[in-house]
Amino acid sequence: MPFDIDARVIENRRLSSDYNVLSLEAPDIAGATEPGQFVMVKPDRGIDPLLRRPFSVFEILRDGGRPVGLSILSKRVGVTTGQIFGAQAGQRVQCLGPLGRAFTLPGPATEVWMVAGGVGLAPFWTVAEALAGRGVTLTLFYGGRGDADLLYLDYFERLGVTLAVCTEDGSRGERGRVTIPLERALAARQAGTDVLVHACGPDPMLAAVARLAARYGCRCEVSVERVMGCGLGGCYSCVVPVKAANGGFHHVRSCISGPIFDAATLVWD
Amino acid sequence: MDLSVRLGPLTLKNPLIAASGCFGYGLEYGEVVDLSSLGGVCVKGLFLSEREGHPPPRIVETPGGMLNAIGLQGIGVHRFIAERLPELRERGATVLVNICGVTLDEYVEVARVLSDAEGVAAIELNISCPNIKEGGIQFGCSLSGTYDVVSAVKKVTHLPVIPKLTPNVTSPSAFARAAEDAGADAISLVNTFLAMAIDVETRRPRLSNIMGGLSGPAIRPIAVRMVYECRCEVKIPIIGMGGIMDARDALEFIIAGADAVQVGTANFVDPFVWGKILDGISDYMTRHGIARIADLVGTTDTSPAHSHA
Ligand SMILES: Cc1cc2nc3c(=O)[nH]c(=O)nc-3n(C[C@H](O)[C@H](O)[C@H](O)COP(=O)(O)OP(=O)(O)OC[C@H]3O[C@@H](n4cnc5c(N)ncnc54)[C@H](O)[C@@H]3O)c2cc1C
Numbered sequence: 145m146p147f148d149i150d151a152r153v154i155e156n157r158r159l160s161s162d163y164n165v166l167s168l169e170a171p172d173i174a175g176a177t178e179p180g181q182f183v184m185v186k187p188d189r190g191i192d193p194l195l196r197r198p199f200s201v202f203e204i205l206r207d208g209g210r211p212v213g214l215s216i217l218s219k220r221v222g223v224t225t226g227q228i229f230g231a232q233a234g235q236r237v238q239c240l241g242p243l244g245r246a247f248t249l250p251g252p253a254t255e256v257w258m259v260a261g262g263v264g265l266a267p268f269w270t271v272a273e274a275l276a277g278r279g280v281t282l283t284l285f286y287g288g289r290g291d292a293d294l295l296y297l298d299y300f301e302r303l304g305v306t307l308a309v310c311t312e313d314g315s316r317g318e319r320g321r322v323t324i325p326l327e328r329a330l331a332a333r334q335a336g337t338d339v340l341v342h343a344c345g346p347d348p349m350l351a352a353v354a355r356l357a358a359r360y361g362c363r364c365e366v367s368v369e370r371v372m373g374c375g376l377g378g379c380y381s382c383v384v385p386v387k388a389a390n391g392g393f394h395h396v397r398s399c400i401s402g403p404i405f406d407a408a409t410l411v412w413d
Numbered sequence: 414m415d416l417s418v419r420l421g422p423l424t425l426k427n428p429l430i431a432a433s434g435c436f437g438y439g440l441e442y443g444e445v446v447d448l449s450s451l452g453g454v455c456v457k458g459l460f461l462s463e464r465e466g467h468p469p470p471r472i473v474e475t476p477g478g479m480l481n482a483i484g485l486q487g488i489g490v491h492r493f494i495a496e497r498l499p500e501l502r503e504r505g506a507t508v509l510v511n512i513c514g515v516t517l518d519e520y521v522e523v524a525r526v527l528s529d530a531e532g533v534a535a536i537e538l539n540i541s542c543p544n545i546k547e548g549g550i551q552f553g554c555s556l557s558g559t560y561d562v563v564s565a566v567k568k569v570t571h572l573p574v575i576p577k578l579t580p581n582v583t584s585p586s587a588f589a590r591a592a593e594d595a596g597a598d599a600i601s602l603v604n605t606f607l608a609m610a611i612d613v614e615t616r617r618p619r620l621s622n623i624m625g626g627l628s629g630p631a632i633r634p635i636a637v638r639m640v641y642e643c644r645c646e647v648k649i650p651i652i653g654m655g656g657i658m659d660a661r662d663a664l665e666f667i668i669a670g671a672d673a674v675q676v677g678t679a680n681f682v683d684p685f686v687w688g689k690i691l692d693g694i695s696d697y698m699t700r701h702g703i704a705r706i707a708d709l710v711g712t713t714d715t716s717p718a719h720s721h722a
């Protein structure tokens with residue numbers, strides 16, 4: 145059951161000229177959120193822009209263990225993300241959630257390899273928090289354009305996550321795409337090590353990760369990003385093609401059947 | 414206070430209906446809204462068989478509104494009856510089924526199939542979807558086509574038949590008249606306005622289908638005008654819609670002549686909008702001493718304005 149909260153902005157942390165983390169007071173949503181789920185957000189009550197925008201829940205904020213709020217990690221690309229970047233503490237933001245399906249969280253017998261491209265890092269804070277608590281071995285493959293696109297590395301380090309970092313301009317970590325260290329790791333994986341890959345980022349990255357996972361026989365879940373109208377299955381705008389038994393495809397709403405999908409079920413070309 | 418409204422043979426407990434294509438098959442919203450609290454739930458347009466619709470991008474925002482070109486993705490009438498209707502019935506929803514057809518025969522066949530199902534309150538004939546070339550718009554843009562499809566469907570069903578009119582014609586009231594003459598039990602209007610948006614950087618249309626239908630507050634004044642014109646033209650009940658965001662907007666349509674209203678795009682912005690609209694209508698009735706919402710229908714006061722000398 146999703147909650148709609150007229151959430152107070154607790155804090156707006158600007159991480160760079162494009163990225164910010166907006167903390168919202170929304171205890172009901174925070175208490176019900178599973179890793180990978182999202183919220184539909186509207187910082188301005190007006191009709192332009194009219195629709196809410198989807199954001200992964202980034203952190204769950206706690207006070208003495210009790211969930212009191214959540215944050216979103218936003219990259220400024222347009223009107224709403226501009227409003228989110230400019231938001232002030234105390235301001236109200238409409239926040240509806242939690243929505244969508246979560247990532248599968250395995251037990252300690254399985255390693256989880258998180259693959260993030262840019263702002264695709266967002267769903268992995270909660271994944272790492274939940275799985276570190278269960279003693280699951282975690283690796284984060286994290287790629288961005290440059291150093292400024294790589295965020296929160298110290299947080300993942302503190303949780304004991306192994307990091308494989310790369311940038312396209314070589315300003316931090318390995319130069320190149322995140323699929324390079326991922327493929328190396330998949331090739332070097334010991335027989336008998338069970339790995340579940342979780343990926344979030346731009347479509348070409350997801351397609352490449354899905355291909356690699358299939359080639360090396362790993363289960364892989366991806367978080368897809370489509371233009372969403374409502375987040376609840378009402379409008380049919382956010383569809384992705386899912387393989388059908390007859391060799392064709394079905395359009396499936398990524399807001400309610402996703403945004404997390406088993407990569408093997410999607411049509412990638 | 415009496416919120417009930419009559420649409421020909423059909424009585425709704427209140428005038429608020431979820432608009433087709435904006436509320437899935439209703440069940441998607443079962444956790445958010447008590448479906449039985451709504452006057453009606455109009456489900457997404459159904460053909461005889463399943464359709465995958467258009468490729469994304471399927472929606473784009475424009476000032477005060479949105480364009481959509483979903484392309485009537487749907488599970489088809491048979492799966493709807495088998496997989497969705499039983500639970501809608503269990504939840505006490507008053508179900509209006511929006512139906513589409515490529516041919517007149519398809520409309521007739523879908524209507525026939527629905528007439529045998531338990532739990533359908535009315536058929537809304539979608540002859541006005543602007544987004545697919547052969548999905549009924551050819552009937553909705555021709556007076557004789559409108560007449561023919563309404564009378565053909567009326568012949569095969571005992572259910573109330575409510576053609577949904579397009580605003581993409583010079584005079585929707587002429588189509589209202591054709592629908593009434595053909596025996597329609599009510600009419601609904603408006604469907605979306607054919608529109609287009611282009612990304613000037615890439616010069617590409619923003620929708621895969623190139624064009625799409627505009628909905629939301631941007632269209633409201635035009636839709637109100639069309640409902641008003643139709644009220645002046647026909648006697649049958651009218652379901653009005655187009656950009657209703659709150660109770661005042663709903664009341665505007667009712668005063669213009671709508672017996673009931675549908676709400677589409679606003680549900681995307683706020684899925685909890687339903688209770689707010691119903692409460693707002695009740696408040697208004699209390700404030701204005703109106704006992705029955707039906708008494709407010711078509712009460713636009715066009716007498717010369719009093720001077721304030
Ligand atoms: C399930 C889900 C989770 C998401 N999580 C996050 C997150 O945690 N952090 C984050 O920063 N973003 C996230 N996004 C993307 C975010 O929703 C879009 O960036 C946002 O909707 C843009 O809104 P805007 O009003 O700023 O842009 P607009 O003004 O609407 O558009 C400006 C430009 O941005 C681009 N754009 C707009 N929407 C999208 C989109 N959905 N995908 C790609 N490009 C787009 C287009 O090029 C467009 O022309 C998520 C998307 C989904 C579907």
Ligand SMILES: Cc1cc2nc3c(=O)[nH]c(=O)nc-3n(C[C@H](O)[C@H](O)[C@H](O)COP(=O)(O)O)c2cc1C
Binds near residue numbers: 656
């Ligand atoms: C995403 C979307 C899908 C729609 N699908 C249908 C449909 O299947 N059948 C139909 O008759 N109207 C459809 N409509 C039109 C609406 O039912 C309604 O007539 C229109 O959106 C105007 O109302 P609104 O401004 O409240 O949304 C759709 C509208 C939208 C925005």
